[in-house]
Amino acid sequence: MSAPKKVVLAYSGGLDTSIILKWLQSEYGCEVVTFTADLGQGEELEPARKKAELLGIRPENIYIEDVREEFVRDFVFPMFRANALYEGLYLLGTSIARPLISKRLVEIAAETGADAVAHGATGKGNDQVRFELSAYALNPEIKVIAPWREWDLTSRTRLIEYAEENQVPVPKDKRGEAPFSVDANLLHTSSEGKVLEDPAQEAPDYVYQRTVDPEKAPDTPEYIEIGFEKGDAVSLNGEALSPATMLTRLNEIGGKHGVGRLDLVEGRYVGMKSRGIYETPGGTVLLAAHRGIESITLDRGAAHLKDEMMPRYAELIYNGYWFSPEREMLQALIDKSQEHVSGTVRVKLYKGSAAVVGRWSEASLYSEQHVTFEEDAGAYDQKDAAGFIKINALRLRLIAMRDRRLKG
Known part of the structure; x- marks a missing residue:
């Protein structure tokens, strides 16, 4: 890959992405644009602007955006129409945020004339896949830089040494090992x-x-x-x-x-x-x-079909395929079911x-008249169930008769 001239970086303002910002500048000698998304993480984002300016980013190259409404309306709610759970339990909170961040990285790259985007995901996790599959789906020519897969800063100690060598401020609480991320x-x-x-x-x-x-x-x-x-x-x-x-x-x-x-x-x-x-x-x-x-x-048939499709849909989101044709096809099916x-x-x-x-609901399919244990005024003839059961039992009876015949 040829060296990028301008890179849009997914920037949190934290130590790791600040080190990435400085590394991009020194490693590639390129111009850096920062994008910080307010996804409702509960942190003040203005410090990210000040940190970016401190590291030499021009004000016009600093993007800080409140995307909370877009996040929930266009990503979270469509996913919840599917009742999506990964491996039966996980509500995909991290997974569903990545396509939106990638979308804005690619859009900002187009707006600013950047030829590359960069992220801070490590080479061990899922996020690198999610960021990059989304970016390539939206711009097949975009370059993606993943510093954690390239540099030799493989320990916390080495990261802090690099920060100090390159005048990246290191907060006191970042000098020790974080208890968890x-x-x-x-x-x-x-x-x-x-x-x-x-x-x-x-x-x-x-x-x-x-x-x-x-x-x-x-x-x-x-x-x-x-x-x-x-x-x-x-x-x-x-x-x-x-x-x-x-x-x-x-x-x-x-x-x-x-x-x-x-x-x-x-x-x-x-x-x-x-x-x-x-x-x-x-x-x-x-x-x-x-x-x-x-x-x-x-309806029962629609509900059961949705439940059959849900694990596949959830897996697509978890694995980073939000912008894939198969996810969009499943979304069309799911949205049709929600009318x-x-x-x-x-x-x-x-x-x-x-x-x-x-x-x-005014659109309810529940009929108390049909399910009541009291007099149903002829809404349901219980005698009808006998033929229903016999027809559905026919194949089972034929199998049993065959098995009995073969046993002699």
Whole structure:
């Protein structure tokens, strides 16, 4: 790959990406543009601007953007229409943020005339795959630089030495080994590494940042009502909310009740297994509520087909294929299923659980007249079941007759 002339860097303002910024300047002698996304990670982003300026980036080359609404509206909500869970448990909080970051990196590269983008993902993880597959899908000619796969800064000590040699400020709290690494956005927090690397050991309580210990959560349950339109949550307790505001509120309520903790050993796309602690309070509430409204508005055949497709859909997102044709095909199927998924769900939050306790909709397929144990006024003739059962039993009876005949 020829040396890039201008690079757009996914920049957090932290030590690692600041070192990457300086390394790009010295290694390639190129101009650097920084992009910092507000995905709801809960950190002030203006320090990232000041750090970039300190490292020689011109003000016009510093992009800091609030993309929370786009993140939830165009990425999180479409994924939740599918009830997506990776390996049956993980709500894909990190995975779903990467395509949006890559999209903006590529767009900013086009706006600024940059010929490359760069990220701070390591060569051991999934994020390198997600960033780069998305970038190439959106611009097949773009160059992607992954410093962790190129440089020789393979230890914390060496990184800090490089920072000091190149006048990159090193905060006092970064000089020792971090107890674990954290990735956060509006959907979740993800904690990995160091004290969490032994999957046999329970995670220390200080790892959790967004949820209270369920044992210490309020002793009184809280009931909330979530309104849906075409599969998306649009109101909370009767108040219309934007996508990002909805998820923010659900995070606050769910976190207060200890909802959404997950200790998971997962299979990374690159082949190894890793252990992570995930907190997804709002997402956990949203998943329960969405399944609740689907239970009365979605036909059995459609619902079961969706559930069959979901693991494949979730795996595509986890592995970085958000911009692939197969994910878009599955999304079209999922979105078609959501045409009548509208109504209201009541959820009970208590001591770490989010339980659906009520659901109603004008588009409901639930018929009390058909399922009642009382007189149904002729809505359902129970005698019809006999023929239904005999027809469906025919092949089973034929198999049994054959087996009996062969045994002689």
